[in-house]
Amino acid sequence: MLDKQQGAGLANLWDDAKAAGMSEPERLLYRSNLLGSDKRITNYGGGNTSAKVMEKDPLSGEMVEVLWVKGSGGDVGTIKLDGFATLYMDKLNALKGIYRGVAFEDEMVGYLPHCTFDLNPRAASIDTPLHAYVPKKHVDHMHPDAIIAIAASKDSQNLTDNLFGGEIGWLPWKRPGFELGLWLSDFCAKNPQARGVILESHGLFTWGDTAKEAYETTIEIINVAIGWFEEYNVGPAFGGAVKPTLEAAERAAIAKRLMPVIRGLISTDEKKVGHFDDSQAVLDFVAARDLKPLAALGTSCPDHFLRTKIRPLVVDFDPAKPDVDTTLAGLPDAITAYRADYAAYYDRCKHADSPAMRDPNAVVYLVPGVGMITFAKDKATARISGEFYVNAINVMRGASGVSTYVGLPEQEAFDIEYWLLEEAKLQRMPKPKSLAGRIALVTGGAGGIGKATAHRLMQEGACVVLADIDETALASAESELAARHGKDFVRSVSMNVTSEAAVEGGFGDTLLAFGGLDILVSNAGLASSASVEDTTLALWNKNMDILATGYFLVSREAFRIFRNQKAGGNVVFVASKNGLAASPGASAYCTAKAAEIHLARCLALEGAAAQIRVNVVNPDAVLRGSKIWTGEWKEQRAAAYKMDVDDLEAHYRERSMLKLSVFPEDIAEAIYFLASDMSAKSTGNIVNVDAGNAQSFTR
Template identity: 75%
Template sequence: MLKTTAAPRLETLWDDSRAASMSEPEKLLYRSNLLGSDKRITNYGGGNTSAKVIETDPLTGEEVEVLWVKGSGGDVGSIKMDGFATLYMDKLRALKGKYRGVAFEDEMVGYLPHCTFNLNPRAASIDTPLHAYVPRKHVDHMHPDAIIAIAAAKDSKALTQEIFGDEIGWLPWKKPGYELGLWLETFCLENPEAKGVVLESHGLFTWADDAKDCYLLTLEIINKAIAYFDDKTRDVPAFGGAVHESLAPEARRAVAARLMPAIRGFVSGKQHMVGHFDDSDAVLEFVNGKDMRALAALGTSCPDHFLRTKIRPLVVEFDPAQNNVDAVLEGLEAQIAAYREDYAAYYERCKHDDSPAIRDPNAVVYLVPGVGMITFAKDKATARISGEFYTNAINVMRGASAVSEYCGLPEQEAFDIEYWLLEEAKLQRMPKPKSLAGRVALVTGGAGGIGAATAERYLAEGACVMLADISAENLKAARDGLAQRHGKDVVRTVLMNVTDENAVAAAHDETAVEFGGLDILVSNAGIASSAPVEETSLALWSKNMDILSTGYFLVSREAFKLMRAQGLGGAIVFVASKNGLAASPNASAYCTAKASEIHLARCLALEGAEAGIRVNVVNPDAVLRGSKIWEGEWLEQRASTYGTDKEGLEEMYRNRSMLKRSVLPEDIAEAAYFLASDLSAKSTGNILNVDAGNKEAFTR
């Protein structure tokens, strides 16, 4: 594919009227959020910003110079005021007296808490010295693709001079840390007119004495790099030209739907992994390119890219011209095993005496010619972000290889970052995973009261949820609420009629593409009808059986296929009804269909056990609140059957129960959580009544 259109330039978003009343720390926050809002400027969690501000010392009342700098682990695009570390500048300067040389630079991080201003609990990052020792009030450190393309080129220094002249300097590769902070200080002192510096294989530093000037300078420098690459690469085939043609969008997703569960099964040995699929134009251009394999083997360059994507990706042996998915699946286990062996050899070559133990040796990034890129990580957000980082790396490789020769980070340097003891300490501080972390659930009837409550419970425990329902309007409302509380990454929706065989299969494929596979099925879609048997039409009977029996069969059949493809076991939960065990008057179609549903679960429990697929049933009774089936004729019919009105029906149900309590959607959700979680790992073929007590529904 030829690059024929110019990339759009970065435009200033700075609003003087907004900034006029801001304090210097507030301007820093404003600047940071603006810079982080555009992924062409920096990737998620990458880069940092700072400002040196005169503050009043809370002890002495005297004015002191304080460094405000993005804290450890933050993201400039979403950072708030409490995301900045604050440190006394005089104490940071005093640290120079404690420095014992490069071999001991990591110990300098331990001194940073002693420099804290105003008891700020936000931990300072390893990059703090890089900001502290630049003798300017405002400093931006960004990772723009256009700049890293320069930084990762073989003749990086010459390119920097060609593009920026003496305005921007250049420093050779150095792992982030205290020594690099001293290098930056020396550069600034020796080049007082310079406005910034390109760090080889790393990124860009720019500085100024005014917050707005610093922001505008950062944009100006990045735009110069973008313009340079537009001019130099306009008629140059990217990645040596295309050797594959992309499949059509639907075909790409169909291939991903088959590959992702298989990959997930192989890489989820220690914990369940979640997948992400990307078939954007930038990704397709790369995976189809002649030079893709050679460039991918070189690995990424920028440390931030590398930490998220491992040293190199795995190229899946797929041929889009042949559409050889079956052959790929047959050879996938061997491919993944070979990657693990290669990774273990890399670890053995590069490890030090004090290196942490080898981590997960599986690839994070999987490149599929003609299809796109698949990434796997411990959670959906990390999988998505890892893909974004590799897309950044693709952009870097495109630019660097077009104007020079792309250079990945040297293997030993890459290892020293990946297994950096400071990074290991950060990993050890991570909170314990939630009970359903990495699990993927599909909830049918997901827009109703029980479905949405179950999704809420699963999301709270770290799961990803695909909501399936027949109502687009109700789905959107349920999704919006759940996404607001738990984040957009972990909630997806799909329109599905459980009686439509093709729609059910498509919904499972969609789940596989969006999250990588399936661990939990909650079969909850339902209707309810009430009529004396002599008034029950064949159509009404068939509708109950189609949705409550056949529909549950179709959904379970597809779930079994997907779970078996992964080889990770799974949990299927049927939301049945007390009526499946205890008959009710004027509801023969509904009760019989629910009884069929319960027996289907028993059959599936028998079949699924050898594959670790557990099948259990929750039996609710009289869950009125939030339930869609109680909004129509069923409510009126049941009220008529029991000789009461709508308002009195819930009280009637409560009073007829043994415990005299109402049953709520959240109660059913709790049971569905128990049966899906490891708390019930040794249970299958069971029925859990959640009906406030009904002796006719006792299972024994």
């Protein structure tokens, strides 16, 4: 069995009643989403599906055969109808007449747009000929772990023949493209009884006359392989465990220490975001005797390889004698050695027209007894890269359990990674957003300013951790931001900023979630109003605890992380106009806010040598969305000005020099400016966002 945690075989989820009223393209979509819903069938973005459909030609009015096939870069599990490319089959067949041979097959991709049906803007993928030239109406190409374990075995052809007879054929390794499409066409012509084919080191092709038949064939063939592995792959995985597996809390604690240091070492040219995985499949692998030799072989399936690089970095850590300090001290040399090895691989395999060498750092870091850490340009990519390596682990488990696992040959791996067509696709990618790869923690994150700030930072590509003491509001804010920006980009932690333990725990959770920290927005707050003689010691201490001590505690923890990462950092305090301009009846609040501002100045001095910038935003009278203005403070201020609470916003607007109201989004914009590279040469500064107040001019 590949992964003993996965359970029994795949269920047939096809629903005749649901499919009955669908058009052929809709049934293709239905089939695709079913197949993509289970990672045992295919990984994210991997595999593709197609259907050959009779459509009315918009020019001639005649019925013509059209290939609907998953477009370039799509994911079958989440694809919609507009994610499919549509191409004239007669034009695709005509391409065979101009094909100049395998040395020129890449040029055939340039002809695919000429085959487009009905001006469909969705780009066709390199796999289009593989679907077009199979003479069946419905074709599935999946990457099931159970099948790739066969495809990546030393004797994969014999295993295929013994397991499937003539129903499923076998083809040797061939890079996806026009030539492989012709191979599939030739195979089908010579083997009309076959229902599919296993591609060495790649995956599974299956087909049928109907969408249901194709789907059920795919499920059936995968289940045969799963059942066979369950019966015959019963020995200790990867040669058996030789290292202990640490308890979950200790694994997490070690990952929290390793991740920011690794991140700092590999983020010199591009900020990276991390992901930690200590699932059972990973733990089995990192504890095993054969960890290092199997890891050195790399992955087999091209989709796995493109996401996880030529091979992972196995971190030098002994869980039997845990010494994290020694491991941390050895990381710089280990990462330098990995880069040198990658550069040597590039030099050995490069061609005269190969693109320049890309990032030489590892994507996957395997820690014995602890788990797997992955780093990429954003959280989604880091998570998906980890999922792909888990697929690779499952493949190695299966292949090495019944045969000998074989990785993709080095030159073939290089030719996939540095394929000119792949390079062209990378060059078409949109320019990264200004905060791509940055990680921010926002205290008071569930309030108006905090949530608006998180939204603004996430708009620019940052991952954000919301920290707040109000767990109900926190859950609501996280849900709202996840819906707007994607759940990979936001997390939340319950944090009382006056508690050392809570602050340390919240920052630790941030490290485990994203791998590091770049930006701290210290925004947790309260407001109080009382004359000095009516100000109790409890009220005074509450202001100082939250607005001074709280800002100190979160800053101290952020500085510790920044110094470990050795990649600079950015702190933005949300203070107040009252920190510069005294107000009667609010001595505790004004004094605490003044302390915040002076603390920021001190921190700016301390952090400058390490490229840690500290700046302040001073709002005033931000009523909308503010939790501070929903309780007694609003009533107290209205009473002080002898007006109705509903008149307060107009009062503050008219009081300002610019006669404008100040909103959470205005504060968020200033925070974004100070957190971004637009203010890269600013530290120790104060930006007032108060619509103009002469008393709070800085002097």
